[in-house]
Amino acid sequence: MHQARFVRWSPLVLAAACSVACLSGCSSVADAPDAQADKDAEGESLQGTLRRVVISDPERGSSRFDYFLELEGGRWLQLALPAQPNFEPNSRVIVRGEQSEGAFDAASMELAGPAAEEGVGTQQAPLLAPSPKRVAVVLFNFANDTTQPIDAARAKELVFTGASSSNAYYKEVSYGVRSLVGAADAAGDVFGWYTIDASSGADCAYSDWGTAARAKAQAAGVNFGNYDYVVHYFPKTSSCQFSGVGQLPGKYNWINASGSQTIAHELGHNFGVHHASSYRCIEGGAAVPLGGTCTANEYGDPFDVMGSGYRHLSGYHKEKLGFLEAANVQTVSAAGNFELAPLEQKAAGVQVLRFPIAGTSDVYYVEYRQPFGFDSFRATDPVVSGVLIRRITVPARGVLQTKLIDNAPTSTSFTDAALAVGKTFTDAAAKVSFTLTARTATSAAVQVSFDGPPPPPPSACAAGESELNGHCYFLTTTAQSFTAAKAACVARGSGWSVASVESAAENGFLSSITGTTEYWLGGTDSAVEGTFVWPSGAAFWSGGLSGSAPAGAYASWVSGEPNNTGDCMRITAGGPWRDASCTSSYRAVCEK
Ligand SMILES: [Zn+2]
Incomplete structure (x- = not known):
């Protein structure tokens, strides 16, 4: 039948999966059946919408994905998959496999329709007009734990109205185009508390809990069709090893009694961005900005809410979410000197340098930070006297983590990762150097030079196209x-x-x-x-x-x-x- 639309758990898919999302170790998948075997053992067949949740666990420094099939009627069935599917989340799919305890053991997956575009997902085109998003906050607790750690007024403050609310954050970092509003009350909608008929005991069944809480809210008259996003908030529960999780991308997130920063982080996933990692390289026993053996620390970037700081999103993430205009992003394809305006406030000029590395899908992003609002840096913080350089692998589909380069590698901290005045970052393999030649409170002067001929203009097409x-x-x-x-x-x-x-x-x-x-x-x-x-x-x-x-x-x-x-x-x-x-x-x- 439709072989090309059929996920076979091929070595290629598995290799890609293992870098991000081994659910329970990759060894078992080495024995994954090929397509023929899949068809021989089809088992039960279910159709629904593929949902993906990124599990945020800053304390463990790693992340993984949970996959679900949303069935007719809205129930989420957790999928046990031998590898990541190579379809976009929110696509209509048919999975074949067997029902097992608490999950559906999927042996194969087939595309039944494209990803829905119902106001969720990545938004690449600049948002030139205000783009408020309607958010419902649902407070729920458990049959065995009916505590209410915050009241509705406090929840409204955390998400919508407080000076450091998730809403205040997005309004600032988007230069006013992205805000969080209610559908009934423009100042924000909070529903609950609802006590669901489930225990917070051994299993962290967050999706089932959310479904039960929404059912309670619906019974009380809430129409979730009126909302772009739903924040589920529950009392601190030790069976959940996370402060929050969110669909990447998608409508729902779940908050383990955490605050505005976590909610902003999970909404970032809902909007379509992944984590902000740091990148540490060791060559000949010494730490270097680039070279030797490099490892990424999942949440190691202190200058992005998608990393470990309640700071502005990186230039890459702002571009991805449509918060920057075309004039703010300069793609560098020839050597030269470039002026960068600080990233925090709306600017007419360039705020981000973008350098695609020829022959790869990797790109460098260079940006300049100054104290403002959520970027409440002190004048003595190294970040304000240098430029930040991140390396990003841009996949043909989907989204990956950003990686912050450490331009002061002798310290293990990344708070001093900025490239200081007079310093040069060189990528010998890419034959490019960035030098910060001067800076003031309003601009940074970056010189880009090539060791060898400039690379050809980057191709927008992926391998195989x-x-x-x-x-x-x-x-x-x-x-x-x-x-x-x-x-x-x-x-x-x-x-x-x-x-x-x-x-x-x-x-x-x-x-x-x-x-x-x-x-x-x-x-x-x-x-x-x-x-x-x-x-x-x-x-x-x-x-x-x-x-x-x-x-x-x-x-x-x-x-x-x-x-x-x-x-x-x-x-x-x-x-x-x-x-x-x-x-x-x-x-x-x-x-x-
Ligand atoms: Zn996360």
Whole structure:
């Protein structure tokens, strides 16, 4: 069946999984069955929405993911998986496996539909207008522990109204575009306390507890459809080894009687960012900024709420969440001198230098911090007299931790990690150096130099994709219906769909990569018979068989086409197009 959309627990997937999320050691997965074996032992099949929660555990310095299947009716079923699925969280999936104690033992997973875009997830485009998010806080306790460590007024203060509330935090770090509001009361909605019919005893069943608490709230008239995010808050419970956990990305987080900083951290996950780590490198027995053997400390970055400090988000995280405008982020592709404005306040100029390392998916981000608001640094703190450098691996899909470089490596602390005036950070392999040449309270001067020729402009396309004129193309390997093919393309991530063809040059390029095999293109005339439109909605043909391309549009039908064989279309050997029934099976050209 749909083999390309089928998660086989292949060595590749397992390798990727082990860096972040071995649930219970990776040894057992070495014996994972291949796809054939999966199909032979399918067992029970369940369809639902894939949910992912990142378990935040700063004290242990590590993190992992819990996966759930949200079933019809809203119940979350925990999944026992031999590896991380390679689908976006919040996608519709079909899992096959067996029910076991408290979890579903999944042997395979298949994509049934793309990730929902119901106001959750990463937001790359700059937010140019205020983007308040409606947040419900649900207070609940347990049959065996009915304590109420805070009252509703205090909860409102922690999340919405206090000077150091999560809301005050996001308003400041987003320059006013992101705020947290209520649906009933603009100053914030808090519901409960509710006592759920469960014990906080041995198991930290946070998702089940949340479901039970929401059911109580719903019975009392709360409509969670009115909210973008839900904060579940419960009394300090020792069976949960975390201060908080949150979906990455998604609607829910769960707070183990912790405060505004933890709630801001979990909402950061809900919005779509991962942890802010520190990066420590040892070469020849000595600590160095880069080189030798490097290890990341999951929450080691003291200058980001996604690390260990109630400080501004890093420039990378602000960009990822849409808090910076295009003019604030300078991509460096040639040597030069650059002026950085401090990151804390809205600026017209550059606040972040972004340097993609050629031939890798790694990027350096350089930023400048000064005392302001949540960045309540003292004038003597090293961070305010230098620039921070982070290295980030940007995966084709999903999100990874940022890594703070230690430019004062002789101390083990990262509070002095900034690059001071007159100092240079060099990455010999990437042939790039950053030097802080001067700074004032309002700007930092960073010189970027290359040891050797400047790297070529970075490709926006991931491994396995082809690039033409800034667009990325990917060929699926399974023949399937147009609907299924489109879902596979869309599931690649933001901006992906089945390909549109806007020029003879593009069609020639597609013909060169598709060869003699026929592939779906994105055009359909399902809305108006004879009028074909691309996924963007742009019409490129009207009038059916005797029709024509509108002015400026490109079309390349085989003579005698489109002859209403169906509402979809494919590219054929050599480049010309034929229409086709949408239920036929072809591979697809995906494009972003
Ligand atoms: Zn976390």
